[in-house]
Amino acid sequence: xxxxxxxxxxxGFLTTLKLFALTLLFSLPLGLVISFGxxxxxxxxxxxxxxxxxxxxxxxxxxxxxxxxxxxxxxFGNPFWNGLGEGRFIAALVSFVINYSCxxxxxxxxxxxxxxxxxxxxxxxxxxxxxxxxxxxxxxQVVKRIVPPISNEIITLVKDTSLARVIAVYEIIxxxxxxxxxxxxxxxxFYTGVFYLVFSGLLTLLFGxxxxxxxxxx
Amino acid sequence: MQILxxxxxxxxxxxxxxxxxISFTLDEGQTLSIIGxxxxxxxxxxxxxxxxxxADSGLILLRGQKFFDANDAADRSxxxxxxxxxxxxxxxxxxxxFPQYTALENVCLAPKLHLEKGSKEEERAIEEEGRILLDQMxxxxxxxxxxxxxxxxxxxxxxxxxxxxxxxxxxxxDEPTSALDPELTGEVxxxxxxxAAKNTTMIIVTHxxxxxRDVSDEIIFMDNGVxxxxxxxxxxxxxxxxxxxxxxxxxxxxxx
Ligand SMILES: Nc1ncnc2c1ncn2[C@@H]1O[C@H](COP(=O)(O)OP(=O)(O)O)[C@@H](O)[C@H]1O
Ligand SMILES: [Mg+2]
Numbered sequence: 001x002x003x004x005x006x007x008x009x010x011x012g013f014l015t016t017l018k019l020f021a022l023t024l025l026f027s028l029p030l031g032l033v034i035s036f037g038x039x040x041x042x043x044x045x046x047x048x049x050x051x052x053x054x055x056x057x058x059x060x061x062x063x064x065x066x067x068x069x070x071x072x073x074x075x076f077g078n079p080f081w082n083g084l085g086e087g088r089f090i091a092a093l094v095s096f097v098i099n100y101s102c103x104x105x106x107x108x109x110x111x112x113x114x115x116x117x118x119x120x121x122x123x124x125x126x127x128x129x130x131x132x133x134x135x136x137x138x139x140x141q142v143v144k145r146i147v148p149p150i151s152n153e154i155i156t157l158v159k160d161t162s163l164a165r166v167i168a169v170y171e172i173i174x175x176x177x178x179x180x181x182x183x184x185x186x187x188x189x190f191y192t193g194v195f196y197l198v199f200s201g202l203l204t205l206l207f208g209x210x211x212x213x214x215x216x217x218x
Numbered sequence: 219m220q221i222l223x224x225x226x227x228x229x230x231x232x233x234x235x236x237x238x239x240i241s242f243t244l245d246e247g248q249t250l251s252i253i254g255x256x257x258x259x260x261x262x263x264x265x266x267x268x269x270x271x272x273a274d275s276g277l278i279l280l281r282g283q284k285f286f287d288a289n290d291a292a293d294r295s296x297x298x299x300x301x302x303x304x305x306x307x308x309x310x311x312x313x314x315x316f317p318q319y320t321a322l323e324n325v326c327l328a329p330k331l332h333l334e335k336g337s338k339e340e341e342r343a344i345e346e347e348g349r350i351l352l353d354q355m356x357x358x359x360x361x362x363x364x365x366x367x368x369x370x371x372x373x374x375x376x377x378x379x380x381x382x383x384x385x386x387x388x389x390x391x392d393e394p395t396s397a398l399d400p401e402l403t404g405e406v407x408x409x410x411x412x413x414a415a416k417n418t419t420m421i422i423v424t425h426x427x428x429x430x431r432d433v434s435d436e437i438i439f440m441d442n443g444v445x446x447x448x449x450x451x452x453x454x455x456x457x458x459x460x461x462x463x464x465x466x467x468x469x470x471x472x473x474x
Contacts, residue, residue, distance in 0.1 A: 125270065126384055216364065218317055
């Protein structure tokens with residue numbers, strides 16, 4: 001039994017991992033683009049971007065999943081996402097990327113804006129170009145400041161992936177729950193918890209290591 | 219020989235005139251100090267010379283040649299500014315050292331980035347010079363320290379070395395000791411005196427009157443965006459001609 005459960009849960013966990021990794025792959029860079037938009041000098045860009053961030057951060061991810069999964073089908077005719085093969089997974093991925101890009105963008109913005117203007121001025125007075133100032137002076141200081149909040153957000157993402165089940169993406173909890181109906185046993189659910197704990201534990205170690213690496217300056 | 223001439227420099231921030239018609243000259247190898255109460259426009263003047271702000275009107279001449287014309291848009295392009303800014307160095311009140319680099323790396327970063335190709339020999343030469351500069355600042359045992367491991371006085375000396383490493387024609391200081399604990403100002407002032415003794419051309423904004431008197435060839439007293447008085451250092455401090463200068467110095471010695 002243990003072997004069957006483990007195999008089934010591993011299958012679900014693979015989906016969880018895929019959703020997790022692809023969300024990060026797209027939302028970490030997209031968040032930076034959005035943060036530049038939210039800091040733009042031009043109100044015509046800044047205000048809409050800030051509005052979108054406000055909507056995305058102010059509504060539940062669960063709601064966004066449902067709207068993004070069912071919305072296009074109702075507007076453009078069914079079936080919208082299923083036409084893409086792994087439709088439900090992609091709908092979930094799109095929702096997660098939008099949601100997490102907005103959260104990351106706010107962290108980036110906070111990090112960039114927290115850097116003292118004197119750092120830019122010192123670089124400029126030494127004759128450095130704008131990009132030299134950003135890449136050689138500012139960037140690492142921003143990275144150092146945003147590692148803790150980004151880590152928090154990433155650990156939250158590990159657990160948030162379970163929300164994908166509302167649109168029937170067979171992630172690990174979905175698989176664990178199937179044993180309640182099928183075999184009348186509940187312990188596989190606890191077993192899924194172990195997967196989460198181990199995975200977030202490993203991530204915590206990784207982020208701790210990065211923070212320590214960046215601890216050589218203040 | 220005259221190295222700098224500032225002609226009718228004006229600068230306003232939202233309709234408030236902060237510099238009104240600033241003109242002065244500076245000879246090569248000389249030290250000019252600028253004194254005046256807070257808000258009189260001293261920092262703004264240094265920032266205009268270093269192109270952190272653009273003057274609204276006026277001219278800056280370097281060695282008799284037109285260097286910056288506030289009315290010429292071409293002088294404000296990023297590229298033009300990058301070129302011009304290298305003739306001036308600026309030491310900030312708050313140091314603004316780069317925290318992720320050691321003292322030596324702070325000093326060498328900009329010279330290295332200015333290398334065309336950057337061969338190993340050139341980089342080594344820059345590091346060698348960086349060491350010499352830090353040594354002159356009395357920091358030979360602090361080269362590999364990060365800014366957070368240094369005292370305020372040490373940080374300011376690193377930032378002076380960092381500015382020197384670009385070989386500016388004119389080195390500007392904006393209240394270099396104002397952010398320091400009183401017991402640390404001496405080491406920084408001594409270093410600046412050392413530079414003056416080697417005929418470094420300098421413009422120093424300071425509230426240290428006796429230091430200004432000792433180190434400067436000439437002193438400017440600014441008030442409300444105008445130069446009220448300019449003259450030989452000892453004359454301005456010991457026997458100011460202008461009533462406002464006298465009042466400022468009196469207030470100053472009463473509070474000091
Ligand atoms: N960026 C700015 N925007 C608006 N006002 C400014 C700015 N910078 C300086 N000022 C104003 O200009 C005046 C002169 O400031 P400053 O040059 O810093 O004087 P000082 O260095 O002599 O104390 C002050 O009244 C200050 O408030
Ligand atoms: Mg000032």
